[in-house]
Amino acid sequence: MTAPPLLDIRKLCIGFRSRAGAILPVLHEVNLSVCRGESLGIVGESGSGKSTLALAAMGYLRHGLQRLSGEVIYDGKDMFDRPATELARIRGGQLGLIPQNSGQSLTPTQRIGTQIAEALHLHCDHDPATHHARACHLLQQVRLPDPETILRRYPHELSGGQQQRVAIAMAMAGEPDALLLDEPTTGLDVTTQAHILDLLRDLARERDMAMVYVSHDLGVIARVCDRVQVLYAGETVLTGPARAVLRAPAHPYAAALLAAIPRLGAKGLPRALDGRPPTPDMARTGCAFAPRCALATEACHTERPDMARTGDGQAARCLFPGKVAERDAGREPPPCATDSPCALAIEGLSVRYDRPGLLARLTGAALPPATVAGITFDLRRGETLGLVGESGSGKSTILRAIAGLLPPDSGEIALGDGTRLSGAVERRRPEELRHIQMIFQNPDESLNPRQSVGDILAQPLRLYFGLRGQTLQDRAVELLETVRLGAHYLDRRPGQLSGGEKQRVAVARAFAAEPEVVLCDEITSALDVSVQAAVLELLNDLKARHGTAFIFVSHDLTVVRALSDRVAVLYQGRICETGPAAAVYGAPNHPYTEVLLGAVLAPDPDHVPRLLAEDGVELAPPARGCPFQRRCPVKRGSTCETDTPPARDAGGGHVIRCHIPIEELRG
Amino acid sequence: MIGVIARRLALGLVTVWLVSVIIFLGVEALPGDACTAILERDAHGEALDACRKALGLETPALDRYLGWAAGVMQGNFGMSASGHESIAQMVGYRVRNSLLLAAGALSVGIPLAISLGVVAGLTRDRWPDLLFSTGAILAMTIPEFVAATLLILIFAIWLGWVPAIVLTPADAPPLEFFPEFILASTVLTMLMIAHVMRMIRASVIETMASDYVQMATLKGVPYWRIVFRHALPNALLPAINVIALTVAWLLGGVVVVEVVFNYPGLGRLLIDAISSRDLPVVQAITMIVAATYVAVNLVADLLSLMLNPRLRSHQARRR
Numbered sequence: 007m008t009a010p011p012l013l014d015i016r017k018l019c020i021g022f023r024s025r026a027g028a029i030l031p032v033l034h035e036v037n038l039s040v041c042r043g044e045s046l047g048i049v050g051e052s053g054s055g056k057s058t059l060a061l062a063a064m065g066y067l068r069h070g071l072q073r074l075s076g077e078v079i080y081d082g083k084d085m086f087d088r089p090a091t092e093l094a095r096i097r098g099g100q101l102g103l104i105p106q107n108s109g110q111s112l113t114p115t116q117r118i119g120t121q122i123a124e125a126l127h128l129h130c131d132h133d134p135a136t137h138h139a140r141a142c143h144l145l146q147q148v149r150l151p152d153p154e155t156i157l158r159r160y161p162h163e164l165s166g167g168q169q170q171r172v173a174i175a176m177a178m179a180g181e182p183d184a185l186l187l188d189e190p191t192t193g194l195d196v197t198t199q200a201h202i203l204d205l206l207r208d209l210a211r212e213r214d215m216a217m218v219y220v221s222h223d224l225g226v227i228a229r230v231c232d233r234v235q236v237l238y239a240g241e242t243v244l245t246g247p248a249r250a251v252l253r254a255p256a257h258p259y260a261a262a263l264l265a266a267i268p269r270l271g272a273k274g275l276p277r278a279l280d281g282r283p284p285t286p287d288m289a290r291t292g293c294a295f296a297p298r299c300a301l302a303t304e305a306c307h308t309e310r311p312d313m314a315r316t317g318d319g320q321a322a323r324c325l326f327p328g329k330v331a332e333r334d335a336g337r338e339p340p341p342c343a344t345d346s347p348c349a350l351a352i353e354g355l356s357v358r359y360d361r362p363g364l365l366a367r368l369t370g371a372a373l374p375p376a377t378v379a380g381i382t383f384d385l386r387r388g389e390t391l392g393l394v395g396e397s398g399s400g401k402s403t404i405l406r407a408i409a410g411l412l413p414p415d416s417g418e419i420a421l422g423d424g425t426r427l428s429g430a431v432e433r434r435r436p437e438e439l440r441h442i443q444m445i446f447q448n449p450d451e452s453l454n455p456r457q458s459v460g461d462i463l464a465q466p467l468r469l470y471f472g473l474r475g476q477t478l479q480d481r482a483v484e485l486l487e488t489v490r491l492g493a494h495y496l497d498r499r500p501g502q503l504s505g506g507e508k509q510r511v512a513v514a515r516a517f518a519a520e521p522e523v524v525l526c527d528e529i530t531s532a533l534d535v536s537v538q539a540a541v542l543e544l545l546n547d548l549k550a551r552h553g554t555a556f557i558f559v560s561h562d563l564t565v566v567r568a569l570s571d572r573v574a575v576l577y578q579g580r581i582c583e584t585g586p587a588a589a590v591y592g593a594p595n596h597p598y599t600e601v602l603l604g605a606v607l608a609p610d611p612d613h614v615p616r617l618l619a620e621d622g623v624e625l626a627p628p629a630r631g632c633p634f635q636r637r638c639p640v641k642r643g644s645t646c647e648t649d650t651p652p653a654r655d656a657g658g659g660h661v662i663r664c665h666i667p668i669e670e671l672r673g
Numbered sequence: 674m675i676g677v678i679a680r681r682l683a684l685g686l687v688t689v690w691l692v693s694v695i696i697f698l699g700v701e702a703l704p705g706d707a708c709t710a711i712l713e714r715d716a717h718g719e720a721l722d723a724c725r726k727a728l729g730l731e732t733p734a735l736d737r738y739l740g741w742a743a744g745v746m747q748g749n750f751g752m753s754a755s756g757h758e759s760i761a762q763m764v765g766y767r768v769r770n771s772l773l774l775a776a777g778a779l780s781v782g783i784p785l786a787i788s789l790g791v792v793a794g795l796t797r798d799r800w801p802d803l804l805f806s807t808g809a810i811l812a813m814t815i816p817e818f819v820a821a822t823l824l825i826l827i828f829a830i831w832l833g834w835v836p837a838i839v840l841t842p843a844d845a846p847p848l849e850f851f852p853e854f855i856l857a858s859t860v861l862t863m864l865m866i867a868h869v870m871r872m873i874r875a876s877v878i879e880t881m882a883s884d885y886v887q888m889a890t891l892k893g894v895p896y897w898r899i900v901f902r903h904a905l906p907n908a909l910l911p912a913i914n915v916i917a918l919t920v921a922w923l924l925g926g927v928v929v930v931e932v933v934f935n936y937p938g939l940g941r942l943l944i945d946a947i948s949s950r951d952l953p954v955v956q957a958i959t960m961i962v963a964a965t966y967v968a969v970n971l972v973a974d975l976l977s978l979m980l981n982p983r984l985r986s987h988q989a990r991r992r
Contacts (some may be wrong), residue, residue, distance in 0.1 A: 098892035105887075111888035113885045113902075115905075116902070
């Protein structure tokens, strides 16, 4: 590359002062450079310092952090040496940031129009009279329909995808030379994510922008980046062209990260990466990754490796670059016997949030369609049913209704022995409660921070089995061991555990009740891929050992694929397609499943997602016809709007609810 | 939006009605009645019966409640037990005087509390914050009668700048209370500043650490513009309800301060009425105070609803 880099970070060290007074590094001698028109991906687990690096590129440090040494050169001058007025001109102008959570990054009390106008006012010399037209143009550029309406909205009135587009429009207002993106699509639906990445690629190409793309998701990186830089414990451990890194990573950490990603193509569980990264207060002797590395030798623990080049343009901080462990295929989940007894039967379940008011009931006004309707399925012992769908598809609502947290409007929930369960959790008997346990998405919120792990596990043991004293203690330790945590965790509090450990405690709590059915609500979506793989392995073990049935809800199709025996695809609270995992992930498919599968990203530079439908947001299901009618790419005239689609049998328990005959869907 | 206001208003009216019932029942339950209070030692035999007949006390409680409630709705609280004086007239001046005192304290106190809170929040853990926060804690911990006495000692007795206590009669024109009420309203200002300031400080600190303030910084918005356009509109929202409670507390008559300064406000009237067992007056004042709390909180709720777009559309959807 002949052109001088647009942004050049040299030997940057950033740290904070600990309570003991020592300076602890968060970033350690990190180099980064990016040229015009180039896009660089920064990858790492949480705590690797990747966000700190992106913010430092704008001369910004979070409260408590300080620059220890090194430079951040932009336009020939160090960002940290610039006066505040100059920084304000560059930030949001030549350097644009797109934050991780746009919902929280837009000022809640200002209309979208005001916020975009502010960016235009600060960074453009145009006549203020043209600002409104400019703002509309920017929103069109990020492919938001009806910009006039969006400009008048407040941030909370937009969907996650729309908020993210507004954030991109705001960054584009300053006509930037470089965009810094801090996990901009994490937490978005697959379809929305694919659309946004497409948009970013196009914008970068059109304007010849540089992009620094921070993400923990190698699939995203593969889609947008030319070069990749992998961070581990605040150090660069691998750099290289995206293609080479994704095909044959020269550092064992990158190889392990890749192996931990579940893929659509591969049935079976991804490989977990054991251990956790070192914290900033650990002494740096030897390779930081050595304690978790399968190939570590004596020398790895004592000798600090330098960056070493390999043939294909990669540079790895490893004593043995290019030598990576053979990736053995992940273990397949044990198949579920088709004749095992029923554990849970759901019949015609429907849930509505907006209960009709007194007036509506008296006048007999037509009710809006239920949020969730017509959910019918059986769950056998030892079986895992995956529920997939975009946000708002009602998948969590169904779980909450089964758990009794949300009384259903109609329908029946029965246990395997035929006991019909009450819709309200407080009217269920303890024995019925014990049968169904739930694990929540965010362990930070589902574990009481003031209780020790021992207290958390003791509750179900006392409640359901009346255990006391030593027997209770022994059982709690046993449970901790099943989730691969030791007895020494009993006295810890959730605040002292990592995200993965907390989720294991939540799993252990659910299994303390020895349930027949465990409801998992997006339980891995807040975790790093490496940790996610470990939790998936754990669930799989428990399933094999105890014959527990799972309902596994996720928006991530690859995770559902890795774990499920059967899959149900939901749209607007209605099941579109259901069947054995291999059949649903194969062909033929419901048009919606087709859309979802097409949008899935893979950590493969040659994989191009197919965008088949707009990623529009629907607030309520249509009153009649097919729930997917408004977005369906292959809609067949008015039949889809008026008639409920028939359940078409594709064989082997594979059912597709669509007006289009199976033979034509097969194409 | 109009539906929300109507619903809140109706709820407020129900609250006031419940309070009126409780007050009436409470007074009923007390031993003795207005006549035993008026006649004192002569309260027996014919004199008592005659008095009860004259005041209509022998009718059933429900009738008396309805009569009283109907009167209250027309602004007629009946006659005071002691002096054959119209309660409405007696209380009217006192309400005005308490309003005067509250207005004095609020007009200085609220702007001062907000600015000190904002400065303290923005300079978290540096000297302005430490100074104001320590001052606030000090002001909160010193009991009001001690603060009042100290102020009288310094400004009235040593320096002689202002009169120590209020001697103006309750029904004097408002201007005559000046400069007598300055000390009283200063004590109230000190008391309320501490609460409001600490609340605003915490809210400002939280807002300045939010993602949207970080985003505004990285969008190149200058510091003061961030503070005034992005942070403060959000930081002041939760303060509305705290300010409302303070306002209600001030309007409801501040007993201790009014007594110390001999200020002819609602609070002192209440104390006087209690000590002379003037139950109709106690009833009337309690009703006024309850209605004030309900009204002020209603205004605060509606104000937050108007200023907070998130709350507004949440209410509109009513999921």
